[in-house]
Amino acid sequence: MNAKEIIARRVAKELKDGDVINLGIGLPTMVANYIPEDIDVLFQSENGFVGLGPAPEIGHEDKDLVNAGGQPVTAVLGAAFFDSAVSFGIIRGGHVSATVLGALQVDEKGNLANWMVPGKMVPGMGGAMDLVVGAKKVIISMTHTAKGKSKILKKCTLPLTAAGQVNMIVTEMGVMEVTDAGIVLTEMNPEFSVEDIKKVTEAELIIADDLKKMEI
Amino acid sequence: MNKIVTLEMAMEHIKDGMTVMIGGFMACGTPEKFMDALVEKGVKDLTVIANDAGFPDRGIGKLVVNKQVKRLVTSHVGLNPEVGKQMNTGEIDCELIPQGTLAERIRAGGNGLGGILTPTGVGTIVEEGKQKIELDGKVYLLEKPLRADIALVGATISDKKGNLYYNKATRNFNPLIATAADLVIIGAEKIVEVGEIDGNDVMTPALFVDYIVEV
Numbered sequence: 001m002n003a004k005e006i007i008a009r010r011v012a013k014e015l016k017d018g019d020v021i022n023l024g025i026g027l028p029t030m031v032a033n034y035i036p037e038d039i040d041v042l043f044q045s046e047n048g049f050v051g052l053g054p055a056p057e058i059g060h061e062d063k064d065l066v067n068a069g070g071q072p073v074t075a076v077l078g079a080a081f082f083d084s085a086v087s088f089g090i091i092r093g094g095h096v097s098a099t100v101l102g103a104l105q106v107d108e109k110g111n112l113a114n115w116m117v118p119g120k121m122v123p124g125m126g127g128a129m130d131l132v133v134g135a136k137k138v139i140i141s142m143t144h145t146a147k148g149k150s151k152i153l154k155k156c157t158l159p160l161t162a163a164g165q166v167n168m169i170v171t172e173m174g175v176m177e178v179t180d181a182g183i184v185l186t187e188m189n190p191e192f193s194v195e196d197i198k199k200v201t202e203a204e205l206i207i208a209d210d211l212k213k214m215e216i
Numbered sequence: 217m218n219k220i221v222t223l224e225m226a227m228e229h230i231k232d233g234m235t236v237m238i239g240g241f242m243a244c245g246t247p248e249k250f251m252d253a254l255v256e257k258g259v260k261d262l263t264v265i266a267n268d269a270g271f272p273d274r275g276i277g278k279l280v281v282n283k284q285v286k287r288l289v290t291s292h293v294g295l296n297p298e299v300g301k302q303m304n305t306g307e308i309d310c311e312l313i314p315q316g317t318l319a320e321r322i323r324a325g326g327n328g329l330g331g332i333l334t335p336t337g338v339g340t341i342v343e344e345g346k347q348k349i350e351l352d353g354k355v356y357l358l359e360k361p362l363r364a365d366i367a368l369v370g371a372t373i374s375d376k377k378g379n380l381y382y383n384k385a386t387r388n389f390n391p392l393i394a395t396a397a398d399l400v401i402i403g404a405e406k407i408v409e410v411g412e413i414d415g416n417d418v419m420t421p422a423l424f425v426d427y428i429v430e431v
Contacts, residue, residue: 045385046315047241047242047244047385047388048241048385048387048388049384049385062384063244064244064245064372064383064384064385064386065244065384065385066241066242066244066385068241068242069242069295070241070242070243070244070271070295075384081384081385081387082387083319083387083388083389083390083391083392083419084241084267084315084316084318084319084388084389084392085319085320085323085392087316087319087388088315088316088319088320091316092316092334092335092336111339122293122300122303122312123292123293123294123295124268124290124291124292124293124294124312125291125292125312125314125315125342126268126291126292126294126315127291127314127315127316128314129314129316129317129336129337129340129342130314130315130316130317130336133335133336133338134316134335134336159340159341160339160340160341161340162336162338162339162340163338163339163340164339
């Protein structure tokens with residue numbers, strides 16, 4: 001199983017029956033493939049609906065039905081459409097149970113940087129700043145390092161998406177929770193040791209007393 | 217009062233240097249024929265307020281590629297590399313705004329509000345130069361209303377008076393911008409008789425609409 005699949009499978013276990021979930025583009029989108037069959041989860045698409053379904057079969061695309069990346073999608077039975085003010089009212093108003101996003105950097109204070117690299121990449125924040133501020137739970141799903149460099153830092157160096165909003169970080173190495181005391185490693189992929197993880201994590205890692213095996 | 221006009225008549229209202237709001241989300245719900253007509257007309261130095269910069273060959277992106285946009289007020293430009301290029305050469309001035317804030321600023325502009333208070337952007341570069349207001353222990357940014365000279369709205373169905381219906385995800389920013397411009401022009405895929413859209417299903421009431429073009 002590759003790193004991305006491990007991460008997506010573990011994030012899927014965080015979702016509960018009745019949740020309204022917003023998934024970011026890329027790795028977070030994969031989470032939808034692993035939702036347990038016995039729970040009912042509604043996906044929100046910030047361009048204006050809840051009830052986001054999988055990609056359509058080729059030849060069955062509907063030009064009026066795309067996701068926030070502009071790609072053709074489907075809507076499930078019971079889907080509901082709205083304008084962008086309502087869509088972000090849902091997001092900012094705390095009506096989204098959790099948002100799953102990727103990150104360039106996360107730090108010990110729960111700060112997140114994922115929207116720009118000055119001088120290199122300035123795509124715009126889109127809906128990310130609102131999602132991170134408004135969702136009840138912010139789950140970062142990302143590979144533990146980028147080209148061997150730590151992405152979990154003492155302090156973010158890139159421009160922030162939001163300050164102090166991250167609740168949980170899921171990587172292929174383990175699961176971390178952001179607490180007032182710092183980042184706590186609560187689950188570990190048995191393929192790695194605590195030392196392995198510490199070696200590639202710049203932030204101070206607090207090891208939970210009841211450190212568990214990462215369930216995927 | 218007849219609001220139905222030809223594409224050419226509608227485009228005559230758009231002049232160099234104007235501020236134009238354009239509906240749509242990654243070209244879904246953008247009145248594409250209006251984009252083509254503006255490219256052909258060659259109107260320039262526009263300030264465009266819209267959710268995103270579309271793709272280079274679809275939606276608002278066409279105006280950027282043709283260098284007709286002087287200033288872009290938007291939340292996302294990542295799927296149109298031409299914007300980044302023109303930012304580097306100084307040909308375009310791009311103000312990036314969180315998507316929810318952009319929606320609320322336009323809503324405020326059309327709804328007679330002096331601004332909105334949002335927690336989005338606090339502690340980031342978005343707060344630079346803005347008034348921070350603490351209320352009941354929470355910090356908010358004061359974000360001011362946005363208005364435009366023209367709104368170009370994409371609708372699925374318009375009746376002859378301009379009551380509008382948007383199909384599925386095409387709604388996005390369209391009903392918001394329809395409230396926030398001095399002149400509101402609709403690109404409707406279909407124009408029907410008054411009454412054919414049930415009053416319960418009208419998403420933008422005709423009172424907001426000045427001109428309708430069947431596209």
